Amino acid sequence: MxxxxxxxxxxxxxxxxxxxxxxxxxxxxxxxxxxxxxxxxxxxxxxxxxxxxxxxxxxxxxxxxxxxxxxxxxxxxxxxxxxxxxxxxxxxxxxNGIAVGADELNELEFGNNLSPIMQSYFRNPQTGQVDRNQLNEVKTAIENGTVTNPEFANRFNELRKQVIKTQKQTKLSNLVAKAIYTPTWYAETMDKLNNETAEFDYVSIPFDSIADSSIKLTDEDFAAYIKEHESRFTNKEEVRNLDYLTFDVRASKQDSAAIAQRLTNMVEAFKNAENDSLYAATKKGFMMNTYAKMSDLTGPLKEEVGQIGVGEVYGPYIDNGIYTLAKLVSKKIEADSAKASHILRTVENGDPIQLAAAQKYIDSLKKEIQSKKISFADAATANSQDPGSAAKGGELGTFAPGMMVPQFNNAVFGGKEGELYTVTTQFGVHLIFVEKLIYKTNEMKYQFAYVGEPIIPSDSTINSIEDKVFASLDATKTIDDMKKLVNDNTQMEFAGGLKINDYTFGNLAASEVTRDMVKWAFDEDTEVGQVSPHLYTINDPNFYVPSKYIIIGLASIDKPGIASVSSVKAQITDEVMKKKKAEYIKSQISGTDLNAIASKYGVEVEHANNVTFGSAMLTQGQEHMFVAKILQLAWCFCWSGRRPVWCLCS
Known part of the structure; x- marks a missing residue:
C-alpha cells in the first residue's frame, strides 16, 4: 500500500x-x-x-x-x-459518377468557396474569421514543395480527405433532393394542417401533481411499454447487463483538519511575502492578472472582501473542495471598458534577435508619434503586423478587462487616456495608445493572490479504504454475495444494454477503466452471476488520487431481439411513470367542466387561439399530436402529451 x-x-x-x-x-x-x-x-x-x-x-x-x-x-x-x-x-x-476534381478541390481548400472543414480549421479564434494569411502560407508551401513539418503534412492530408468526403456527400444529398418531389395529396394535406386553425380552452395537468409514491410500477408495465416501442428497444446485437457497487474514497475528518492546519501555518509567511506572485507560485498557487468585481469572487471571500485590507490574508476557507488562502494584493476603481489602438511587431517563438529588433522598431515609432511627425493611425497602417487592426489604423475597438492577454490588459487598464505604452506579449512587441477609459459603475475591484490545497484523502485513508474493499471483494464471488455488501453508504447500481464496443456506463466518465469493465463483461469466460476478480479504481481527473473503487458482476445477457425489462428498466422508469400517471389522471377525471378539472389539480384554465398543426406551441412547448387530435374532434377530451396531461374543449 x-x-x-x-x-x-x-x-x-x-x-x-x-x-x-x-x-x-x-x-x-x-x-x-x-x-x-x-x-x-x-x-x-x-x-x-x-x-x-x-x-x-x-x-x-x-x-x-x-x-x-x-x-x-x-x-x-x-x-x-x-x-x-x-x-x-x-x-x-x-x-454514380460523383467525384471532386483538382480545380474544384483547390477552390474548396484555398478559394473563395472554402469547404466548411477548412473554414473551421483555419478560423482565427480571436476574430472569428478565416485566417487568410495562414491559409495562403500553406498554399504557397504546398505549391513550392516546401512543407517540412511531417506532422502538419499528415494533418493536412487528413483534412483534404474530409474536404473531399464532405463535398461528395453534399453532391449526393443535392442529387437525392432534386430527385424527390412532393405529391399533390401531401402538399394539400400539409397546406390544410398548416392553415386550418383551432381555438380552444384547455387545462394542463403537470405530472408532478401526482406523487411517485402513489403509483406502483410492475414488470408488466415495463414490458408493455417496451412492446409499444418495440423498434426502439430491439437489440441488433448481443448486450450485457452489469450490477456494480461503488465505494467512494473521501478525505477523513483528520485529513481535512491536517490540510487546514498546513494552510494556517502559511498565513504569516504569505502575509509578509514581498513578492506575492512568486510566493503563490512556489506553493502551487497563483496571482490574478486582472482585477475582479466582488460579484466575480467565489466562496466566502465574496462576502468578506469588504473587510479585508490590502496586504492581509483571508483564510483558510473552503471553496469548491479546496482549502484556500487569499491575500489582497491591491484594490482600485477600474474602468469597466476601454477603447485602444496598437501597433504590433511580431516575434516568433520568443526569438531574442527578433525581440530586440521589434523593441528597437517600436521605440523608433514611438518617438516619431510623440514628436508628431506621424499620427498613430498612419503609423499603424504602415507598420503594424496585425492585419486585422492595421487596416483600421490600429483600432481594436472597445473591450472589457480580461479580454486581452495580461500584459496588454494591465497596460491599458492601469494606464491613462492619451498615453502610449510599450508591452511585450507572446505575440510580439506592442505600442499601445489608450484612447478612452470608460467608467460606468465606479465599482471597487480587487486583485488577489491565492494559495490552496485540495481536500483529498491522505495515503493512509486511501490505503485503509482500499484494504477494506479488497477484503470485501475477496469474499464476493457471486452477485448474491454483492447484495450482502449493500448498506446506507453503498447501493447496488445497474448498467443495462452494454454493447461490446461501449466504453462507459452509468455516471462513470469514459476511461480505460470503464472500458476494461465492459471488456470483462464480454469475455468468453465470464458467466452470468459471476463477480469480476478485479477491483476497479476511478481516479479523480484533477488530483490523480482514487475517487471510487468499484466491484462489478455480470447480471444477465440479452441476445439480439427485444430488450429485457431488466436491461432498460433504469432507462425508461421516468417514461413509464409518466404513462401510468397519465392513465391515473384520466381515470380520475369525469365530466366536461374544465373549471372543475382545473380546480381539482390547482391549475388554471388556459385559452389558445389560432393554433395550427405547424405551429402547435402551447404552454409546455410544441404538442403536434395533441393539436392534430383537436383539429379532428369538437368535444372535450383528455390527452397525455410529452410533458403533462391535457384536457380541452374546442
Missing part, C-alpha cells in the same frame, strides 16, 4: 508510463478481438461494403487530427463513424 504514496510523489513518471501503457492498450484492444490469421488480418478494424478499414490508417488519422487531445474513446468513436461514413459515401458516389 505504501507504493501508492511513492507513485503520487513521482507523478511525472506515472504520466509517461500511463501514456505508453495506453498506447499499447489501444492497439491490443483494437486488434485482438477473437481474430486469427496473419498480421494483415489483425490490423483490420472492420469492413464496410467490402472495403477494409485498417488500424494503421485509423491510427495515423487519429494522431493527425487529434494529436492526443480530447477524450480517447469519444474521439475514436467519432473517427470510426467518419471512416464508416466515408466508405459508404465513396461506394455510392463512385457508382
Amino acid at each position: 505504501a507504493l501508492l504514496g511513492k507513485i503520487r510523489n513521482n507523478m511525472w513518471l506515472v504520466v509517461i508510463l500511463l501514456a505508453l501503457a495506453l498506447a499499447g492498450f489501444i492497439f491490443m484492444d483494437m486488434t485482438s478481438a477473437k481474430s486469427g490469421g496473419g498480421f494483415g488480418s489483425q490490423t483490420t478494424l472492420g469492413e464496410v461494403k467490402g472495403e477494409e478499414i485498417d488500424f494503421i490508417e485509423f491510427q495515423r488519422a487519429e494522431e493527425a487530427l487529434y494529436s492526443g487531445s480530447g477524450e480517447v474513446y469519444g474521439r475514436r468513436e467519432s473517427l470510426w463513424n467518419y471512416f464508416v461514413e466515408k466508405a459508404i459515401v465513396d461506394d455510392i458516389t463512385s457508382s
